[in-house]
Amino acid sequence: MxxxxxxxxxxxxxxxxxxxxxxxxxxFYSRVETSNDAVTAMERGAAETPELAAQRAEWxxxxxxxxxxxGLDLRGGAHVLVEVHTSDVHAERLEGLWPDLRDRLRGLRDQVGTARRMTGTPDELRIRISNPAGMDAALQAVRDAAQPVFSLTSAGSREFEARADGDMIVVTLSDAEKAAVDDRTMQQSLEIIRRRVDETGTREPSIQRQGADRILVQVPGIGSADELLRIIGKTARLSFHPVVSQTTDPKADPGLDNLLLPMMDQQGLYYIVERRAVVTGEQLVDSQPSYDQNGMPSVSFRFNPAGGRAFGDYTAANIGKPFAIVLDNQVISAPTIQSHIAGGSGIITGNFTVEEAQRLAVLLRAGALPAEISVLEQRTVxxxxxxxxxxxxxxxxxxxxxxxxxxxxxxxxxxxxxxxxxxxxxxxxxxxxxxxxxxxxxxxxxxxxxxxxxxxxxxxxxxxxxxxxxxxxxxxxxxxxxxxxxxxxxxxxxxxxxxxxxxxxxxxxxxxxxxxxxxxxxxxxxxxxxxxxxxxxxxxxxxxxxxxxxxxxx
The missing domain is CATH 1.20.1640.10 (Multidrug efflux transporter AcrB transmembrane domain)
Structure with a gap:
């Protein structure tokens, strides 16, 4: 035996x-898949119709x-290769340095005089001081604001560098900070694209980084590459800005600390808004498609406690004044504040279709891409x-x-x-x-x-x-x-x-x-x-x- x-x-x-x-x-692949899709739809809140119940009963x-x-080669779907414009984030990083540097230079007014920001190229921040004799003190104050770059390969490096150019201080990001910003931008872009695709309910998308600034997205089962790009291609950067004025001149000068933005649904109308936002989409914790008081498709939103407090404080102090809701550098709505808006929640209205409202809610809920992206390759299987x-x-x-x-x-x-x-x-x-x-x-x-x-x-x-x-x-x-x-x-x-x-x-x-x-x-x-x-x-x-x-x- x-x-x-x-x-x-x-x-x-x-x-x-x-x-x-x-x-x-x-x-029994198709039967089980149909049943699974019906179960998922019901779990997400879809009404149990006879058709949906019949689909669930398939298995x-x-x-x-x-x-x-x-995978994509067996199921069909969309293949998209995009490039992330990390240089845009470098300019935003320099933009964020200005308030701190301005306050530091104001503390040295008796030595450097007044400090004004001047226009320059996107990769540098130029500050003019009225008393060039205090340049050494000004440079030292600016350089003291530079923090160390936390990177294994850039030990001892600082965030930015400052040099004198006549009566101006020229601030540029260091190579170590640029590399760190690029890496953070790519990681954030990967995560946001993954969240956006996951919101659509597709199975097993392949989202991976290629090279220094490219992302490959392959989504089985989606209809076309254009449909995929409508999901991942928008930056979906939401912000709320005080309104300075409105104009019909597309070449109007908004001023150094303001922005000239077009109205999304009204051709030829432009708003001049303050560059600094009251609240941004980064403080958004939820957004859902809904309907406004007129029964039109809209998007409801809710901020985190910090965003809700800032939003409430601003509306309380600016009753009767307009403010702009800006999405991807376009004003989608510019209502007048009627009363104090407490609780950190509100609603975005516009000429939305039901599909556009649902897509906008998905984009806002997943978060904004940190930089613009451009399509290098797309194909549909x-x-x-x-x-x-x-x-x-x-x-x-x-x-x-x-x-x-x-x-x-x-x-x-x-x-x-x-x-x-x-x-x-x-x-x-x-x-x-x-x-x-x-x-x-x-x-x-x-x-x-x-x-x-x-x-x-x-x-x-x-x-x-x-x-x-x-x-x-x-x-x-x-x-x-x-x-x-x-x-x-x-x-x-x-x-x-x-x-x-x-x-x-x-x-x-x-x-x-x-x-x-x-x-x-x-x-x-x-x-x-x-x-x-x-x-x-x-x-x-x-x-x-x-x-x-x-x-x-x-």
Missing amino acids: LQFPLWKRLIIIAICVIGIVIALPNL PRWMPRELVNL GPELGQDSINAGMLAGVIALGAVAVYMIVTYGLFGLFANVALVLNIVLIFALMAIIGATLTMPGIAGIVLTIGMAVDANVLIFERIREEMRTARGPARAINLGFERAFATIMDANITTLIVAAILYVMGSGPVRGFAVTLGLGILCSIFTAVWVTHMLVAGWFDWRRPKTVTV
Whole structure:
């Protein structure tokens, strides 16, 4: 009798059954997906219509409903490569330095006289002092305001540098600060784009940084690249500004501390507003589509405590005065303050459609992009092309599985049949694990599964050849089979661990399709060790206990 205890058989059977049950929904992909979408819609507050209830009933509630997510090349969707204009943030960073530097220079009025900000290029801040004799004191005061740059590669560096140019102080960001700002801008842009895409409910988008200032966005299942750009392409920078005046002259001079902004819905109307905002979108904690008192689509918003306090204080002190609601450098509304607005909440009205109000609410809720972005590349992968890829991948997998199955049966007979059963379970377990961890299947991922088919059979070949050798020296077939499995195990582990290390390196160092290949390859290795060694051993042991043969031919 083979040495294979009952408890081990029960554990192996349980794992295989659980894997089959979890992987089963993938055989009814469209039905399960329709049901999942209906459940998600209801959880988000959608009314339970008969159509939605029928869609939810497409798949039983008591059954597992995890699916393997399909990548862009299999499902179709949108591919967009954008460039983040980090130089815009450098100018904003210099803009933010001016109030502090102005206050410091005012404290030295008896030495430097008055300090005025002058116009200059976006990458420098120019300050003129009326008493050039106090330039050294002014430079020292400005330089004292520079804080250290917190970076592992820029130890000892300061935020900005200051130099004298006649009667002017020229302030520029240091290279270390520019690098730190660029990195923060890219990280923030990645997170905001990810939040915006997640708000749309799409599955497993791929959002990753490429190079110094580029972001690649791939979203399976979305209609077109234009639709994706409408979600991620807007900066959605919301702010509230005091209104100085309004004009119809597009070339009017707003003044150094003011901005000239167009009215969004009224051609030829412009507002001059103060540059400094009362409240910004960074203090926004929630925004939802709603309707105004006239039943028109609008967007309601709510600030955090600090923003709500600033908004309330301003409205209390400026009753009867207009203020501008600015979105991406356009005035979308300029109401007159009728009363103190407490509580930090309000509503944005405009000539919105329902879809525009919903999209604006999503953009505001996800946050503003820290810089403008421009599109470098965009393309749409149609669902028909994705289905063709799925069909091609399935055909390749079936051919590979069939060829390997025939070879194993011809070469190893009944033992080859046991290996084929384990091989099918191996594929099922791969899909079950991918569904559990939420992995995305791509064409390179299918290639990883096909490669796993060959690798799983390699382990069985090692075992069966070892059993052949042991049959010549061992006393009895049971002893030979046990020794074959035991002595081949170390070799199998060594071969698979080295391949698993390569898969881990591919996942860590690679991106996109390379990661998809690494995921399926790594999961395939883990599953093949389980099926090729323990499942095959259990099948051989069960057959041997049933038939009790005097000799075994492998």
